[in-house]
Amino acid sequence: MDQLPLYRRLAAHYRAAIETGALAQGDRFPSVRALMGRHEVSLSTAVQLCRQLESDGWLEARPRSGNFVRRPRRLAVRPLAEPIAGQAPDPAQYVGINARVSEFIARGRQAQVKINFSSARSAPALYPAEALKNAATRALRQHPELLVSPPSNNGNATFRNALAKRAMANGMLLAPEEILVTQGCIEALNLALRAITQPGDIVAVESPTFFGLLQVLETLGLRALEIPTSPHSGISLEALQLAIQTTEKIKALVVVPHLQNPLGSIMPDAQKANLVELCRANEIPLIEDDTYSALSNDDTPLKALKAWDRDGNVIHCASLHKVLAPGLRLGWMNAGRWQSRVEMLKYVQSRNNEELAQLAAADFIASSAYDRHLRRLRSCLKTQRARTAEAIARYFPTSTRLSEPAGGLALWVELAPGLSSKALFDAALAEGIFIAPGLMFSNSNRYDGFVRLNCGAPYTPEIDSALQRLGEICNKLPSR
Numbered sequence: 001m002d003q004l005p006l007y008r009r010l011a012a013h014y015r016a017a018i019e020t021g022a023l024a025q026g027d028r029f030p031s032v033r034a035l036m037g038r039h040e041v042s043l044s045t046a047v048q049l050c051r052q053l054e055s056d057g058w059l060e061a062r063p064r065s066g067n068f069v070r071r072p073r074r075l076a077v078r079p080l081a082e083p084i085a086g087q088a089p090d091p092a093q094y095v096g097i098n099a100r101v102s103e104f105i106a107r108g109r110q111a112q113v114k115i116n117f118s119s120a121r122s123a124p125a126l127y128p129a130e131a132l133k134n135a136a137t138r139a140l141r142q143h144p145e146l147l148v149s150p151p152s153n154n155g156n157a158t159f160r161n162a163l164a165k166r167a168m169a170n171g172m173l174l175a176p177e178e179i180l181v182t183q184g185c186i187e188a189l190n191l192a193l194r195a196i197t198q199p200g201d202i203v204a205v206e207s208p209t210f211f212g213l214l215q216v217l218e219t220l221g222l223r224a225l226e227i228p229t230s231p232h233s234g235i236s237l238e239a240l241q242l243a244i245q246t247t248e249k250i251k252a253l254v255v256v257p258h259l260q261n262p263l264g265s266i267m268p269d270a271q272k273a274n275l276v277e278l279c280r281a282n283e284i285p286l287i288e289d290d291t292y293s294a295l296s297n298d299d300t301p302l303k304a305l306k307a308w309d310r311d312g313n314v315i316h317c318a319s320l321h322k323v324l325a326p327g328l329r330l331g332w333m334n335a336g337r338w339q340s341r342v343e344m345l346k347y348v349q350s351r352n353n354e355e356l357a358q359l360a361a362a363d364f365i366a367s368s369a370y371d372r373h374l375r376r377l378r379s380c381l382k383t384q385r386a387r388t389a390e391a392i393a394r395y396f397p398t399s400t401r402l403s404e405p406a407g408g409l410a411l412w413v414e415l416a417p418g419l420s421s422k423a424l425f426d427a428a429l430a431e432g433i434f435i436a437p438g439l440m441f442s443n444s445n446r447y448d449g450f451v452r453l454n455c456g457a458p459y460t461p462e463i464d465s466a467l468q469r470l471g472e473i474c475n476k477l478p479s480r
Contacts, residue, residue, distance in 0.1 A: 007048035010039060011056070014049070018058055018069055029059055029067035055379055057386040077393045079403040080263075080414055083207075083228035085236040089243045090444065092202040092223035097214045097443050104440055107429060114432035115466035120261060120409050121326050122456035126380055128373050132325055132360050139359035146359070151352040154343055155181025155332070159358035162366040163332055170293065171307025172316065174334050180343055181332050181353045185291045185319035188333035190216050191345050192315045193252060195338045196285045197222055201251040204243060204284075206235050208412075208441035208450070210261040213254060213289075224443055225250065231403045231412065234260060234267035237274055244282050252285045258302045259292035262412045262441055262452040264405025266296065269303055276308040285338075287315045294323045294374055296407035297382055312336030320361060322409065323374065328357040378407065380458070385411060387459040388467065395471030409456045414449060418479025421451045427473045433466050448480070 004012075017023045030038065035046040050067055053059040059067045108118055140146060154160075160176040167174050182188040197203060199221030205213060207226035217224050225247060228239045235255050244250060255275070257267040267275070279286040288305040296302055306316040315338065319331040330353070335342040364370055388411055389404050397416035404411065415421065421437035428435055438450030457463065 005048075006041065007045045007052060010035075010041070010045075010049045011052040014053060015056070015058055023069045025070050027069045029053075029069055031066055055383045055386075057383075057390065077389065078399075078401045080231040080401050080412070082230055082232070083236060083239070085228050085239040086242070087228075087239075088246050089225055089227060089239065092225040092247065096218065097211065097440075098218050101211045101215060101440050104425065104437065108434045111429050111434065112432055113429075113434045115463060116434045117453045117466070118434045118436040119454050119456070120452075121322060121454075122377065122381065122409065123458060125458070126377055126456070127325055128364065128369070131364055131369060131373075132328075135363035136356060136360040138363060139356060143355075143359070146356055151355045153352055154346075155179065155353060156355045156358035156362065159355075159362040160332075162362040166365060167304075169301040170290075171303040172334075178334050178339060179332050180335065180339070180346060181330065181358060182317075182346065183350060183353065184321050184329045184331040185289060185317050186212055186216065186331070187346075187350065188317035188319070188331045189213060189254065189287065189289060190220075191342050191349070192285075192287045192317060192333065192335060192338075193217070193220055193222065193254075194345055195335060195341045196315075197251050202248055204240065204250050204253040206255055206260060206263075208262055208438065208447050209254075210256070210289075211440040214441075214443060226442060226444070229260065229263060229265065231263045231265050233271060234265045235275070237271065237278060240275075241278065244278075244284070250282075250284050252287055253279060254287040254289065255305070256289045256291070257293075257305055258290060259295060259405060259408035261292070262410060262436070262450075264403070264408045264410065264412060266302065266406055272303065272305050273308045276305055276314060280311060280313050285315065286313055288317060290316060290318045291322055292408055295378060295381060295409065297378060298406070299375065299378075306334065309336065312338075315342075320365075323377070324361065324365070324370075328361060330357055330361055381407070381409060381455065384455040384457070384459050388453060388455045388463075391464055391467040392453075392471070395468045396474055397471070400474070409454060411453050411455060413451050413453060415451065415474060417449070419474060419477050420448050420480050422448060423477050423480075424451060424470070424473060427477065428470055431469060431473075433470060435470070 032046045054061055060070045061067055160179040163179050164174050164176045202223045202225050203217055204225045204227050206229040214224060225243060227243055228236045234257060257272055290304055293302040304316060306314045313336060315335045317333045385404060399416040401414040402411055422439055425435055425437040436452040438447030441447055
């Protein structure tokens, strides 16, 4: 504890006072001036203390009135249940989800949407637009013929060098030449699957999982085998082992080990190591989608599955789409033993990425400004998730469940028993509120009682009103 900054130690002190009841909800919190005198600290430390407590949901700032104590109501919401891991998995399926997902997306695009909870990205204001614009300007000044020259094979060398240096923090030792730049993570996943599978093969995936992955599997003619996944610790190794023993040969496994979409789970290191070994021992290529790890609450980088890879069996796929700039569509991958095949598939499929975006991103991520950006982004998202969870506890039926993740962009919410996410989607969209129903995240109907709600936008009265309206709709919807 003594190694923590002073403002965080003081924040922990006041949080303990709130939890024990020494400071009650609604009490006026000491002013910045009072904190400076009481603890003999600087103005900066006192302000940081208040911001930390407000960010964590323990203080409410009221204009011209000061700070007041509150207890985050999200603590009253029951956590999500663990999946049943000991049952044989459903048969692998040719996914058939494209039509369902396309319908939901098309209806959202056609509607007059006022509040969009369906996406999984931050608001534009949370990204460093000005810094990236300046970086792009510098790149064009330094490389005046950039836009009229063919792009480099496999990606810009400066960008790949910056990525390789950043990857070291996640436990990966990669040479820049071992990195392939892609059009976002979704192209990386597509290339990985094309490199190691044939139409008709079985690919194991988490359940629930990102609907975009299910769409890719269907496009490639692959069969999805859904493996139960914990909202806290990720894919069930017990269930995966059972699937390996009881089904046809699994040709690949795709997992999101950090802040899984939509659950938000983070796999413990021991479980990651065991997963890598299980796949190696059973000769199952392991595809890692590491899109979200930089958005964890902890400033300490999370260790990638690739960090335990000793024989090239892990294909690591990542992206800057969620953490830096959605408009750049920059992803990257290291394909292990399939690197050469993936590079040729990439060339055949979409050729080399243009380099202006890569140079701008390289300029930024190689500097300390990127670390400051990530700290600000993580702090904002933590506050936004907390306030959204609190609103759900306040407005939704009392039997609603959620587990607030330790980072990320969204909340996975289990509706009150008997409620349908499809019915909620229909009713909410009619009022201009766009949500992601649970039916999008599985080829089965088992998640019709869930929704994913984006928390990427700063919390406003309009968002609060939309959540209140969703809760009112839930209270009125008939059971299935």
